[in-house]
Amino acid sequence: MEHITLLLAIVVVTALVFDFTNGFHDTANAMATTISTGALKPKTAVAMSAVLNLVGAFLSVEVAKTISKGLVDETGIQPEVILAALVGAILWNLVTWLVGLPSSSSHALMGGLIGATVASIGFSGVNGESVVTKVLIPAVAAPIVAGIAATIATRLTYRIGKGTNDKATEKGYRAGQIASAGLVSLAHGTNDAQKTMGIITLALVAGGVLAPGSNPPVWVIVSAGAAIALGTFLGGWRIIRTMGKGLTDLQPQQGFAAQTSAATVILASSHLGFSLSTTHAVSGSVMGAGLGRKGGVVRWSTATRMFVAWGLTLPAAGLVGAGAEYVARQGQWGVYVVAAFLVASCAAIWLVSRRQVVDHTNVNDVEDAPAAEAESAGVVTTAIAAVTPPPAGSVAAVADEDLKATIPAPNPADPAAPAAPAAAV
DSSP, X not given: OOOOOHHHXXXXXXXXXXXXXXXXXSHHHHHHHHHHTTSSOHHHHHHHHHHHHHHHTTSOOHHHHIIIIISBOTTSOOHHHXXXXXXXXXXXXXXXXXXXXXXXXXXXXXXXXXXXXXXXXXXXXXXXXXXIIIIIHHHHHHHHHHHHXXXXXXXXXXXXXXXXXXXXXHHHXXXXXXXXXXXXXXXXXXXXXXXXXXXXXXXXXXXXXXXXXXOOOHHHHHHHHHHHHHHHHXXXXXXXXXXXXXXXXXXXXXXXXXXXXXXXXXXXXXXXXXXXXXXXXXXXXXXXXXXXXXXXXXXXXXXXXXXXXXXXXXXXXXXXHHHHHHHHTTOHHHHHHHHHXXXXXXXXXXXXXXXXXOOTTTTTSOTTHHHHHHHHHHHHHHHHHHHSOOOTTSHHHHHHHHHHHTSOOOOTTOTTSOOOOOOOO
Protein backbone atom coordinates (compact mmCIF):
# COMPACT_ATOMS: atom_id res chain seq x y z
CA MET A 1 0.00 0.00 0.00
CA GLU A 2 1.37 3.43 -0.94
CA HIS A 3 1.84 6.23 1.61
CA ILE A 4 -1.54 7.63 2.63
CA THR A 5 -1.92 10.99 4.36
CA LEU A 6 -4.19 11.63 7.36
CA LEU A 7 -6.78 13.27 5.09
CA LEU A 8 -6.83 10.27 2.76
CA ALA A 9 -7.12 7.93 5.74
CA ILE A 10 -10.19 9.88 6.95
CA VAL A 11 -11.69 9.67 3.46
CA VAL A 12 -11.08 5.91 3.21
CA VAL A 13 -12.58 5.25 6.66
CA THR A 14 -15.60 7.42 5.79
CA ALA A 15 -16.03 5.52 2.52
CA LEU A 16 -16.08 2.23 4.41
CA VAL A 17 -18.66 3.70 6.82
CA PHE A 18 -20.80 4.52 3.78
CA ASP A 19 -20.31 0.95 2.56
CA PHE A 20 -21.45 -0.31 5.95
CA THR A 21 -24.62 1.84 5.83
CA ASN A 22 -25.17 0.64 2.26
CA GLY A 23 -25.12 -2.93 3.55
CA PHE A 24 -27.78 -2.59 6.22
CA HIS A 25 -29.78 -0.06 4.18
CA ASP A 26 -30.05 -2.47 1.25
CA THR A 27 -30.40 -5.80 3.06
CA ALA A 28 -34.11 -5.50 2.31
CA ASN A 29 -33.41 -5.72 -1.41
CA ALA A 30 -32.25 -9.31 -1.09
CA MET A 31 -34.10 -10.68 1.90
CA ALA A 32 -37.33 -8.73 2.58
CA THR A 33 -39.59 -11.01 0.54
CA THR A 34 -37.87 -14.15 1.82
CA ILE A 35 -38.41 -13.04 5.42
CA SER A 36 -41.99 -11.83 4.88
CA THR A 37 -43.12 -15.14 3.34
CA GLY A 38 -41.38 -17.22 6.01
CA ALA A 39 -38.96 -18.93 3.62
CA LEU A 40 -36.08 -18.11 5.98
CA LYS A 41 -35.84 -16.92 9.56
CA PRO A 42 -34.72 -13.27 9.78
CA LYS A 43 -31.25 -13.84 11.29
CA THR A 44 -30.52 -16.75 8.97
CA ALA A 45 -31.54 -14.65 5.98
CA VAL A 46 -29.24 -11.72 6.77
CA ALA A 47 -26.30 -14.03 7.56
CA MET A 48 -26.69 -15.75 4.20
CA SER A 49 -26.98 -12.39 2.44
CA ALA A 50 -23.83 -11.08 4.14
CA VAL A 51 -21.71 -14.01 2.96
CA LEU A 52 -22.94 -13.70 -0.63
CA ASN A 53 -22.43 -9.92 -0.62
CA LEU A 54 -18.80 -10.54 0.28
CA VAL A 55 -18.40 -13.10 -2.51
CA GLY A 56 -20.09 -10.82 -5.03
CA ALA A 57 -17.61 -8.03 -4.34
CA PHE A 58 -14.87 -10.07 -6.05
CA LEU A 59 -16.76 -10.90 -9.25
CA SER A 60 -16.34 -7.66 -11.22
CA VAL A 61 -14.92 -4.12 -11.17
CA GLU A 62 -16.91 -2.63 -14.07
CA VAL A 63 -19.18 -0.51 -11.86
CA ALA A 64 -16.16 0.66 -9.85
CA LYS A 65 -14.66 1.93 -13.10
CA THR A 66 -17.84 3.87 -13.85
CA ILE A 67 -17.64 5.64 -10.47
CA SER A 68 -13.89 6.29 -10.44
CA LYS A 69 -13.40 7.19 -14.10
CA GLY A 70 -16.62 8.15 -15.83
CA LEU A 71 -18.84 10.23 -13.55
CA VAL A 72 -16.59 13.19 -12.70
CA ASP A 73 -13.21 14.51 -13.82
CA GLU A 74 -10.85 12.56 -11.58
CA THR A 75 -7.90 14.83 -12.36
CA GLY A 76 -9.63 18.02 -11.18
CA ILE A 77 -10.87 17.18 -7.70
CA GLN A 78 -9.28 16.94 -4.26
CA PRO A 79 -9.77 14.39 -1.43
CA GLU A 80 -11.92 16.96 0.41
CA VAL A 81 -14.48 16.62 -2.38
CA ILE A 82 -14.70 12.87 -1.83
CA LEU A 83 -15.14 13.34 1.92
CA ALA A 84 -17.95 15.84 1.36
CA ALA A 85 -19.67 13.51 -1.12
CA LEU A 86 -19.59 10.66 1.39
CA VAL A 87 -21.07 12.85 4.13
CA GLY A 88 -24.05 13.66 1.91
CA ALA A 89 -24.55 10.00 0.99
CA ILE A 90 -24.24 8.64 4.55
CA LEU A 91 -26.67 11.14 6.05
CA TRP A 92 -29.28 10.49 3.36
CA ASN A 93 -28.93 6.74 3.90
CA LEU A 94 -29.47 7.12 7.63
CA VAL A 95 -32.42 9.51 7.35
CA THR A 96 -34.28 7.24 4.93
CA TRP A 97 -33.43 4.20 7.07
CA LEU A 98 -34.88 5.98 10.12
CA VAL A 99 -38.24 6.49 8.39
CA GLY A 100 -38.13 3.03 6.79
CA LEU A 101 -38.04 4.14 3.15
CA PRO A 102 -36.05 2.08 0.64
CA SER A 103 -34.11 4.76 -1.24
CA SER A 104 -31.04 4.29 -3.40
CA SER A 105 -27.63 4.26 -1.71
CA SER A 106 -26.10 4.42 -5.17
CA HIS A 107 -27.88 7.64 -6.07
CA ALA A 108 -27.10 9.11 -2.66
CA LEU A 109 -23.41 8.53 -3.35
CA MET A 110 -23.63 9.92 -6.86
CA GLY A 111 -25.65 12.92 -5.73
CA GLY A 112 -23.13 13.72 -3.03
CA LEU A 113 -20.24 13.34 -5.48
CA ILE A 114 -21.87 15.54 -8.13
CA GLY A 115 -22.83 18.23 -5.60
CA ALA A 116 -19.36 18.33 -4.03
CA THR A 117 -17.66 18.39 -7.45
CA VAL A 118 -19.84 21.25 -8.69
CA ALA A 119 -19.13 23.21 -5.49
CA SER A 120 -15.40 22.61 -5.94
CA ILE A 121 -14.67 23.11 -9.64
CA GLY A 122 -18.03 23.83 -11.27
CA PHE A 123 -20.24 21.93 -13.67
CA SER A 124 -17.30 21.35 -16.01
CA GLY A 125 -16.04 18.69 -13.60
CA VAL A 126 -19.13 16.50 -14.13
CA ASN A 127 -19.46 14.19 -17.12
CA GLY A 128 -23.03 14.95 -18.09
CA GLU A 129 -23.24 12.19 -20.67
CA SER A 130 -22.26 9.52 -18.13
CA VAL A 131 -24.74 10.91 -15.61
CA VAL A 132 -27.58 10.61 -18.12
CA THR A 133 -26.70 7.29 -19.75
CA LYS A 134 -25.34 5.38 -16.75
CA VAL A 135 -27.29 6.92 -13.87
CA LEU A 136 -30.54 8.67 -14.80
CA ILE A 137 -31.74 6.35 -17.58
CA PRO A 138 -31.09 3.17 -15.53
CA ALA A 139 -32.82 4.84 -12.55
CA VAL A 140 -36.03 5.21 -14.57
CA ALA A 141 -35.73 2.00 -16.56
CA ALA A 142 -34.78 -0.38 -13.73
CA PRO A 143 -38.06 -0.39 -11.74
CA ILE A 144 -40.14 -0.46 -14.94
CA VAL A 145 -38.24 -3.34 -16.54
CA ALA A 146 -38.04 -5.31 -13.27
CA GLY A 147 -41.72 -4.62 -12.54
CA ILE A 148 -42.91 -5.81 -15.96
CA ALA A 149 -40.69 -8.90 -15.74
CA ALA A 150 -42.00 -9.72 -12.25
CA THR A 151 -45.64 -9.25 -13.31
CA ILE A 152 -45.21 -11.64 -16.24
CA ALA A 153 -43.22 -14.12 -14.14
CA THR A 154 -45.87 -14.08 -11.39
CA ARG A 155 -48.72 -14.75 -13.81
CA LEU A 156 -46.78 -17.57 -15.47
CA THR A 157 -45.95 -19.04 -12.08
CA TYR A 158 -49.60 -19.18 -11.01
CA ARG A 159 -50.68 -20.49 -14.41
CA ILE A 160 -48.10 -23.29 -14.34
CA GLY A 161 -48.99 -24.22 -10.76
CA LYS A 162 -52.75 -24.14 -11.33
CA GLY A 163 -54.48 -27.25 -10.02
CA THR A 164 -51.52 -28.42 -7.92
CA ASN A 165 -51.48 -28.97 -4.17
CA ASP A 166 -51.09 -25.55 -2.50
CA LYS A 167 -48.93 -26.74 0.40
CA ALA A 168 -46.53 -28.67 -1.84
CA THR A 169 -46.36 -25.76 -4.27
CA GLU A 170 -45.61 -23.21 -1.55
CA LYS A 171 -42.89 -25.43 -0.12
CA GLY A 172 -41.21 -25.66 -3.49
CA TYR A 173 -41.42 -21.93 -4.11
CA ARG A 174 -39.99 -21.19 -0.67
CA ALA A 175 -36.95 -23.26 -1.66
CA GLY A 176 -36.83 -21.32 -4.92
CA GLN A 177 -37.03 -18.08 -2.97
CA ILE A 178 -33.95 -19.01 -0.96
CA ALA A 179 -32.01 -19.63 -4.17
CA SER A 180 -33.25 -16.43 -5.84
CA ALA A 181 -32.55 -14.38 -2.68
CA GLY A 182 -29.00 -15.70 -2.75
CA LEU A 183 -28.72 -14.58 -6.35
CA VAL A 184 -29.94 -11.09 -5.44
CA SER A 185 -27.39 -10.92 -2.60
CA LEU A 186 -24.62 -11.98 -4.95
CA ALA A 187 -25.76 -9.37 -7.47
CA HIS A 188 -25.92 -6.71 -4.75
CA GLY A 189 -22.33 -7.40 -3.72
CA THR A 190 -21.26 -7.32 -7.35
CA ASN A 191 -22.96 -3.98 -7.97
CA ASP A 192 -23.01 -1.99 -4.72
CA ALA A 193 -19.71 -2.96 -3.10
CA GLN A 194 -18.01 -1.73 -6.25
CA LYS A 195 -19.35 1.78 -5.70
CA THR A 196 -17.29 2.10 -2.56
CA MET A 197 -14.31 0.57 -4.37
CA GLY A 198 -14.73 3.21 -7.05
CA ILE A 199 -15.01 6.11 -4.58
CA ILE A 200 -11.91 5.00 -2.62
CA THR A 201 -9.99 4.57 -5.88
CA LEU A 202 -11.09 8.06 -6.92
CA ALA A 203 -9.84 9.46 -3.59
CA LEU A 204 -6.50 7.71 -4.00
CA VAL A 205 -6.14 9.16 -7.49
CA ALA A 206 -7.08 12.62 -6.22
CA GLY A 207 -4.49 12.29 -3.44
CA GLY A 208 -1.74 11.24 -5.84
CA VAL A 209 -1.45 7.70 -4.47
CA LEU A 210 -2.67 6.05 -7.69
CA ALA A 211 -2.25 7.07 -11.31
CA PRO A 212 -5.37 8.26 -13.17
CA GLY A 213 -7.21 5.36 -14.78
CA SER A 214 -6.07 2.78 -12.21
CA ASN A 215 -8.24 -0.15 -11.19
CA PRO A 216 -9.09 -0.67 -7.49
CA PRO A 217 -6.19 -2.25 -5.55
CA VAL A 218 -6.78 -5.64 -3.91
CA TRP A 219 -6.91 -4.17 -0.39
CA VAL A 220 -9.68 -1.80 -1.51
CA ILE A 221 -11.73 -4.70 -2.91
CA VAL A 222 -11.29 -6.76 0.27
CA SER A 223 -12.13 -3.92 2.68
CA ALA A 224 -15.17 -2.79 0.67
CA GLY A 225 -16.52 -6.33 0.49
CA ALA A 226 -16.03 -6.86 4.22
CA ALA A 227 -17.72 -3.55 5.15
CA ILE A 228 -20.85 -4.17 3.08
CA ALA A 229 -21.07 -7.75 4.37
CA LEU A 230 -20.91 -6.57 7.99
CA GLY A 231 -23.63 -3.98 7.39
CA THR A 232 -25.79 -6.59 5.68
CA PHE A 233 -25.42 -8.99 8.61
CA LEU A 234 -26.74 -6.38 11.07
CA GLY A 235 -29.87 -6.03 8.92
CA GLY A 236 -31.81 -2.86 8.08
CA TRP A 237 -34.96 -4.11 9.76
CA ARG A 238 -37.00 -0.92 9.26
CA ILE A 239 -36.62 -1.07 5.49
CA ILE A 240 -37.09 -4.85 5.45
CA ARG A 241 -40.49 -4.30 7.08
CA THR A 242 -41.50 -1.73 4.45
CA MET A 243 -40.30 -3.80 1.51
CA GLY A 244 -41.68 -7.09 2.79
CA LYS A 245 -45.02 -5.98 4.27
CA GLY A 246 -45.55 -2.31 3.49
CA LEU A 247 -45.76 -2.39 -0.32
CA THR A 248 -47.87 -5.51 -0.80
CA ASP A 249 -48.63 -8.91 0.73
CA LEU A 250 -46.56 -11.54 -1.05
CA GLN A 251 -47.06 -15.27 -1.33
CA PRO A 252 -44.06 -17.56 -1.95
CA GLN A 253 -44.82 -17.71 -5.69
CA GLN A 254 -44.72 -13.92 -5.91
CA GLY A 255 -41.57 -13.66 -3.80
CA PHE A 256 -39.77 -16.10 -6.07
CA ALA A 257 -40.86 -14.22 -9.22
CA ALA A 258 -39.91 -10.83 -7.75
CA GLN A 259 -36.43 -11.87 -6.62
CA THR A 260 -35.59 -13.73 -9.81
CA SER A 261 -36.63 -10.78 -11.97
CA ALA A 262 -34.66 -8.30 -9.86
CA ALA A 263 -31.51 -10.45 -9.82
CA THR A 264 -31.60 -10.79 -13.61
CA VAL A 265 -31.86 -7.03 -14.09
CA ILE A 266 -29.10 -6.26 -11.55
CA LEU A 267 -26.61 -8.81 -12.89
CA ALA A 268 -27.19 -7.65 -16.48
CA SER A 269 -26.56 -4.02 -15.48
CA SER A 270 -23.38 -4.95 -13.57
CA HIS A 271 -22.05 -6.74 -16.64
CA LEU A 272 -22.70 -3.62 -18.75
CA GLY A 273 -21.13 -1.28 -16.17
CA PHE A 274 -24.37 0.54 -15.33
CA SER A 275 -24.39 1.85 -11.76
CA LEU A 276 -27.89 0.55 -11.20
CA SER A 277 -29.85 1.09 -8.02
CA THR A 278 -30.67 -2.34 -6.60
CA THR A 279 -33.36 -0.63 -4.53
CA HIS A 280 -35.15 0.59 -7.65
CA ALA A 281 -34.93 -2.82 -9.30
CA VAL A 282 -36.16 -4.78 -6.29
CA SER A 283 -38.92 -2.31 -5.40
CA GLY A 284 -40.18 -2.40 -8.97
CA SER A 285 -40.16 -6.19 -9.00
CA VAL A 286 -42.03 -6.39 -5.66
CA MET A 287 -44.76 -4.07 -6.96
CA GLY A 288 -44.89 -6.01 -10.23
CA ALA A 289 -45.29 -9.28 -8.33
CA GLY A 290 -48.06 -7.72 -6.26
CA LEU A 291 -49.95 -6.74 -9.41
CA GLY A 292 -49.28 -10.11 -11.08
CA ARG A 293 -51.41 -12.13 -8.65
CA LYS A 294 -55.16 -12.04 -9.17
CA GLY A 295 -56.60 -9.99 -6.32
CA GLY A 296 -53.16 -8.69 -5.37
CA VAL A 297 -52.93 -5.13 -4.07
CA VAL A 298 -50.08 -2.60 -4.11
CA ARG A 299 -50.29 -0.05 -1.30
CA TRP A 300 -49.83 3.06 -3.37
CA SER A 301 -49.60 5.39 -0.37
CA THR A 302 -46.36 3.66 0.66
CA ALA A 303 -45.20 3.50 -2.96
CA THR A 304 -45.82 7.24 -3.37
CA ARG A 305 -43.69 8.10 -0.34
CA MET A 306 -41.00 5.86 -1.75
CA PHE A 307 -41.13 7.56 -5.17
CA VAL A 308 -40.80 10.98 -3.50
CA ALA A 309 -37.71 9.76 -1.63
CA TRP A 310 -36.23 8.52 -4.91
CA GLY A 311 -36.74 11.91 -6.52
CA LEU A 312 -35.16 13.74 -3.60
CA THR A 313 -32.10 11.48 -3.26
CA LEU A 314 -29.80 13.09 -5.84
CA PRO A 315 -30.56 16.76 -4.99
CA ALA A 316 -30.65 16.24 -1.21
CA ALA A 317 -27.36 14.35 -1.06
CA GLY A 318 -25.91 16.85 -3.56
CA LEU A 319 -26.82 19.86 -1.41
CA VAL A 320 -25.33 18.31 1.73
CA GLY A 321 -22.22 17.33 -0.25
CA ALA A 322 -21.84 20.86 -1.61
CA GLY A 323 -22.16 22.39 1.86
CA ALA A 324 -19.69 19.93 3.36
CA GLU A 325 -17.22 20.65 0.56
CA TYR A 326 -17.41 24.39 1.24
CA VAL A 327 -16.48 23.83 4.89
CA ALA A 328 -13.83 21.18 4.18
CA ARG A 329 -11.97 23.35 1.67
CA GLN A 330 -11.29 25.99 4.35
CA GLY A 331 -8.34 23.97 5.59
CA GLN A 332 -7.51 21.20 8.01
CA TRP A 333 -9.88 22.55 10.64
CA GLY A 334 -12.69 22.43 8.07
CA VAL A 335 -12.08 18.71 7.48
CA TYR A 336 -12.25 18.08 11.23
CA VAL A 337 -15.49 20.07 11.50
CA VAL A 338 -17.08 18.05 8.69
CA ALA A 339 -15.97 14.77 10.27
CA ALA A 340 -17.28 15.83 13.69
CA PHE A 341 -20.59 16.92 12.15
CA LEU A 342 -20.96 13.52 10.51
CA VAL A 343 -20.26 11.62 13.74
CA ALA A 344 -22.67 13.80 15.74
CA SER A 345 -25.43 13.46 13.13
CA CYS A 346 -25.06 9.68 12.99
CA ALA A 347 -25.24 9.46 16.78
CA ALA A 348 -28.34 11.65 16.89
CA ILE A 349 -30.16 9.58 14.25
CA TRP A 350 -29.28 6.36 16.08
CA LEU A 351 -30.62 7.74 19.38
CA VAL A 352 -33.90 8.76 17.71
CA SER A 353 -34.22 5.27 16.22
CA ARG A 354 -34.08 3.74 19.72
CA ARG A 355 -37.45 5.29 20.58
CA GLN A 356 -39.18 2.66 18.47
CA VAL A 357 -36.96 -0.35 17.89
CA VAL A 358 -37.49 -2.58 14.85
CA ASP A 359 -35.45 -5.79 14.81
CA HIS A 360 -35.67 -9.45 13.81
CA THR A 361 -38.31 -10.12 16.48
CA ASN A 362 -40.95 -7.73 15.09
CA VAL A 363 -39.89 -7.16 11.49
CA ASN A 364 -42.98 -8.93 10.11
CA ASP A 365 -45.42 -6.91 12.23
CA VAL A 366 -47.48 -4.46 10.19
CA GLU A 367 -47.12 -1.09 11.91
CA ASP A 368 -50.39 0.41 10.68
CA ALA A 369 -52.67 -2.55 10.11
CA PRO A 370 -56.01 -0.66 9.95
CA ALA A 371 -54.70 1.73 7.30
CA ALA A 372 -53.22 -1.14 5.30
CA GLU A 373 -56.47 -3.09 5.49
CA ALA A 374 -58.50 -0.07 4.39
CA GLU A 375 -56.25 0.48 1.40
CA SER A 376 -56.33 -3.21 0.51
CA ALA A 377 -60.10 -3.32 0.75
CA GLY A 378 -60.55 -0.45 -1.63
CA VAL A 379 -62.92 2.51 -1.67
CA VAL A 380 -66.03 0.58 -2.68
CA THR A 381 -65.68 -2.08 0.04
CA THR A 382 -65.01 0.56 2.68
CA ALA A 383 -68.07 2.57 1.62
CA ILE A 384 -70.31 -0.51 1.74
CA ALA A 385 -69.05 -1.35 5.21
CA ALA A 386 -69.91 2.17 6.38
CA VAL A 387 -73.63 1.82 5.57
CA THR A 388 -74.05 -1.83 6.57
CA PRO A 389 -75.86 -2.31 9.94
CA PRO A 390 -73.65 -3.80 12.64
CA PRO A 391 -74.15 -7.48 13.44
CA ALA A 392 -76.32 -8.40 16.40
CA GLY A 393 -74.41 -8.55 19.66
CA SER A 394 -71.60 -6.30 18.47
CA VAL A 395 -70.54 -3.22 20.41
CA ALA A 396 -72.00 -0.94 17.77
CA ALA A 397 -75.34 -2.81 17.80
CA VAL A 398 -75.64 -2.66 21.59
CA ALA A 399 -74.87 1.06 21.57
CA ASP A 400 -77.52 1.58 18.90
CA GLU A 401 -80.14 -0.25 21.00
CA ASP A 402 -79.24 1.82 24.08
CA LEU A 403 -79.70 5.00 22.08
CA LYS A 404 -83.12 3.91 20.84
CA ALA A 405 -84.20 3.08 24.41
CA THR A 406 -83.61 6.70 25.48
CA ILE A 407 -86.02 8.04 22.80
CA PRO A 408 -89.63 8.15 24.14
CA ALA A 409 -92.20 6.25 22.14
CA PRO A 410 -94.44 8.58 20.09
CA ASN A 411 -98.13 8.99 21.02
CA PRO A 412 -100.29 8.34 17.94
CA ALA A 413 -103.05 10.55 19.39
CA ASP A 414 -100.73 13.53 19.60
CA PRO A 415 -100.46 15.21 16.18
CA ALA A 416 -97.36 17.12 17.30
CA ALA A 417 -95.52 13.95 18.21
CA PRO A 418 -92.40 13.30 16.13
CA ALA A 419 -92.49 10.53 13.61
CA ALA A 420 -90.86 7.24 14.52
CA PRO A 421 -87.28 6.94 13.36
CA ALA A 422 -86.90 5.15 10.06
CA ALA A 423 -85.61 1.62 10.20
CA ALA A 424 -81.97 1.16 9.37
CA VAL A 425 -81.35 -0.09 5.85
